Structures are given as C-alpha cells and as structure tokens.
Amino acid sequence: MRIHATTTRLTLAIVGSLALHALVISSARLEMAPPPQPEAPLEARLVPTPPPAVKPLPATAPARKPRTRHAAAKLPAPPIPVVATSTPLFVPPELDYEVTPELEEAPVAGAEPLPTERLALAPESVSAVPVDPQPRKGRIEYAILYGSGDGLPVGRAVQSWEMQDGRYVLASDAETTGLVDVFVPQQLRYVSQGRITSEGLRPDSFLITRTRRGKTEEARARFDWNNGQILYGYAREQKAAALTAGTQDLMSLVYHYHFTLAPPKPGRLRVPVTSGKRFETYEVEVFPEEVIDTPIGQLWAVPMKQLARPGKEHFEMWLAVQYNYLPVRIRHYDRKGAYSGEQIAVEIRVGDAKEMASR
Incomplete structure (x- = not known):
C-alpha cells in the first residue's frame, strides 16, 4: 500500500510538473514577437570610386547677340559726297531764324556810307520804267557743284524772268541729279513777284517751297508797302516786322542790277532781305570788275560778297557785264x-530770238 501510494504521489508530481511547463511555454508564445527574419548576407566587393557628380549651373539665358538691322540691299556707295540738306542749292543761303529790328543801325566802322538810296523804294516815289531796254524774257541754266577744286556735279538749277507792264516775275527751280538724287532727292523753288521801278525791283511777294523725300514745306513773305509792314514765315507761324525802303527777297536781290542796268559801284551795302522764313540785314561788299572763266567763256564780272559772320552761312556772286549784270x-x-560749293551758268537765253551762250 505504501508502494502504491508513493507511486501515485510521484505520478501526480510528474503530471503537475508537465502541466506547469506547458502553461509557461504557452504563455511565452503569446507574448513573444515573431522571430526576426534572417538578414541577407553581406557581400563586400572593391569597386572604383565614381567621379563626383557635376552640379548643374543655374539656368541662364544664352548671351544675346547684338541686334543688327537688316536693311534692304544697299546700292554701291556714291562716288560723290552727299549735299548737306541744310545747305540751299542756289541763291544766298538761308540764315538762322531771327528778326533783326535794328535794320537802320549805324554803318560798319571804316566803311563809307552805304548807298542804300539806290535800293530805296519809297512808295510815294515809285514809278514804273516806261521802256525796258533789256529783253523781256530770259533764262539761265546752272550746274550745281559740290566740294573744293572744280567741284563735283550734284544738281542743276534754272532761273527765269519775265517782265510786262511794269511788273516782273522771277522764278528759280533747282533739283538734285545723279546718285545724289537717288539717296538725297531734293527740289527747291523760289518765286518773286513785284513792280519794276526807276530804282530797281520792289517785290510784293516771295515764295519758297522745298521738297525732301516727298515731303514739301512752304514759306512766304508779303510786302505791305502802303502800311510799311512785312509778313513772313510759315503759314502756321506768320511774323511781322517793319518794312524798310529798299527791302529785297533772295531773288530780287540777285537780279536787282540787271533790271536797273546800273553798274554796282565798289563799296559796302546794307540791304534788308527776306528768305521767306527769315528777315534780316545783309552786309554786302562790291569789288571792282574782274575776268572769270565759265563754261560759256571768259566774262567780265562784278564780284559781290556777303560779309561773313560767326556761325552763319554766306554767299558770293559774280554779275556778268556782257549780260546786263546777270548772275x-x-x-x-x-x-x-x-x-562748300557753287552754281555756275552753263547756258543763257534771252529775248524772243533766244540768243544763247552755251558750252
């Protein structure tokens, strides 16, 4: 019985121990995380170090090439210089725009009193010349030359005149020619109208029109002898000044001695002159006659020169004695x-018979 009891107790102890172990193991399985996955085996290899990556530069706009204007195909450069547009093609050059009220200032020191009486055209003493001793019509054709020496031809001009019943009309038309006309085309027209008196020409009106590249500008002067006033300038900005006896325009100044048939005497003159746009006094010196060479032959001529002033253009002209003092x-x-240049006569026609002097 003791053996049996002992056996029974031993069996119970073993069963209890196994039950306890089973409980512990079961409890551990519930709390433990799944076993970690085995890591991939490491593999070591010697590999050459790659070059460092190039860091891209900030994006910038490519450098701009200088812009060039693509003009139309250029013509060959002209072999002659271009006439400056500020220089008139013929007759006395136009000066800076200003009114000179002191038209009767004192004569230049050292010069004899200027014979402005020859140009004085007081309204009350005006009388038409009854007989015209020179032909009633005429024309002069000029070559316009640019530059020093013999000059290069850059244009042509035609000046004409007609007188009838004590009145006159003077006209001048100039235009560029050749390559200058291709690159810098210009046309210039002057018209002077008035009366022929015993003292010379007394203008009533003067017109100037200039056309450049198809654009035309116009200025005119009106001589009101009765009221002693001259109006001049562009239509949009007319100006007025006192009209002094003997006042001329650019055309009547040049032809004054041709119509009076009075030879200009050496000395100095002070003449009020309008260019249509301006009105001021010209100081002109007359020199003794001299012989000059022209395309129509050697001529006796009277030189007349506008006195130069700082910053001003001026002119010089020769009046042919053989042609009644034509310029x-x-x-x-x-x-x-x-x-800077000149215009020179290449043909003269006067009278109904069209007497001609040419090359």
Missing part, C-alpha cells in the same frame, strides 16, 4: 566760313 556764278560758304 553767272554763285558760291556758298558754310557756317565755319569754308567754301
């Missing part, structure tokens, strides 16, 4: 006093 050469000087 056969007109020279131009720039604002610095340098010779």
